[in-house]
Amino acid sequence: MQTSDVIKRDGQRPTETFDQAKLHASVLAACLSVRTPEGEALQIADKVCEVVMKWCETKPEITSADLRRKAAEALENHHPEASYLYKHHRLVM
């Protein structure tokens, strides 16, 4: 399985290799911030990561916006509130 490279948003920072742990942590943080129990938050983060990883399989390069959008889409099915926060975290925080 190939690893996707993530092109950062502003084009200034260097491209990174896709880091599943980083995605998992960000989804987990979004879930916890809307008071989701930790066990449930972990389960949701696992499922979201699975969906995003599958989507990345055929894409050698993606943007960080792609990653955020896909994760938010997957999160929407499990926790709409956390998904909203995840999608708009720059505006909300």
Added chain:
Amino acid sequence: MAKKPTFDYDLIVIGSGAGGSAAATIAARAGKRVAVIEASEFGGESPNWGDVPRQALLHAAQLYDEAKHAARFGLRSAMMGYNYPSLHAWKDQTIRRTGAGGNRRYYENEGISAFNSPAHFLSPHEVSVARRHLSAEHFLIATGSHIEAPNIQGLEQVKYLTPRKLLAATRLPKSLFVIGGGSVGVELAQLMAIFGTKVYIAEIASRLLPHEDEEAGTLLERSLKEQKGITPLTQTRVLSVIKDGIGKRITFNRGGTEKTVHVEEVLVATGRVPTVDIGLENASVAYTPKGIEVNEYLQTTARHIYAAGDVLGHGSPTHTALLESRVAAHNILHPKSRTSPDYTATPRLVFTMPGIASVGLSEDDCLKRDLHINKAVAPLSIIARSNTADFRDGFVKIITDKKGVIIGSTVVSPHASEIIHELALAVKHQLTAQQLADTPHAFLSWSEAVRVAAAKLS
């Protein structure tokens, strides 16, 4: 003065099928720097796995079927048989001969850069192709569509066939359940039935070919049932598909009753969805699950990005995708004299036996628009050719407005796909039924039915 940004290409075409190929060639011949990006096989769906191989097999199947039933003409055909691997070889030969299937070299000879990898937009003017970043002033998205399995319980867990997989299969299934009674579904159902497969075809609408004229759908359904032994299951919702031994067990609901049938294979011939997962959000191109939104000039919400073909979501046949591709190329090359695609006289074809072809408005369309119309139907049985060919199932229907101008037509007949072009010309140039009836039509041609139908309206 601000410096004009420089790009790697003037035009990047994403997709090398009918929606992309014409535009790439036109732009390259006009001296533009062009690149074509193809995620799969060069040439796209139609020549590789769609129209061409299907038509090649249908041609052979229809010849075989006619010969098998030719004893009434005094021909001895009881020993007729076929060799499926040889039929496959014939199909593959037709693909090679089109020159469109796997035609990467064609693009390179035209001076077009060809890339064989999926494309993904990174920004409005930049795509990533196999970790290479390419920029262009204009883009044409012609990624086509793909089959997405309908939401049927258990379907994802069994190995189901798509039209592409069925045509590539090296042996015929003993029995086949076709989900979807549209044009591809009925063509493949007839093809398989001719070669001896027991076929069931399920359609959620009240008739097969629900987008065609009602009489055409009904006639074909009867023909498939009585002459080919196909079991049409209209008004049928498939509930579940379960693996059952070496075959599959399908449960469906028809008229409020649940029934089950055991078959060897399931063919999903419905649910084509536009291929839009190419990072369109990064390019600010608006789309819905039904396709990319374009204006009358085929421009997307990012005005330098155009789209053509199936990705627009209106299920365009190959000739419509080609038309859109040419229009997009014209609009990119001549922004001050932009044009829109004219769909009024685009024929719609179903390559069954008898064939079905239609153009312009159908009776249903006229009803929905509350148009006052006149119509006439000429059954094939009243023309001389039906006598000499011993073939009577079919008709020509012509619809005119109140002034007698032809606005639509449906032909159900052998060679319907040829006959329809006369009527397409009439629709495009607003000819009257009188003008058509006054035009001589050769004795013993199937087209005599057109004259007869037109004469009834004049």
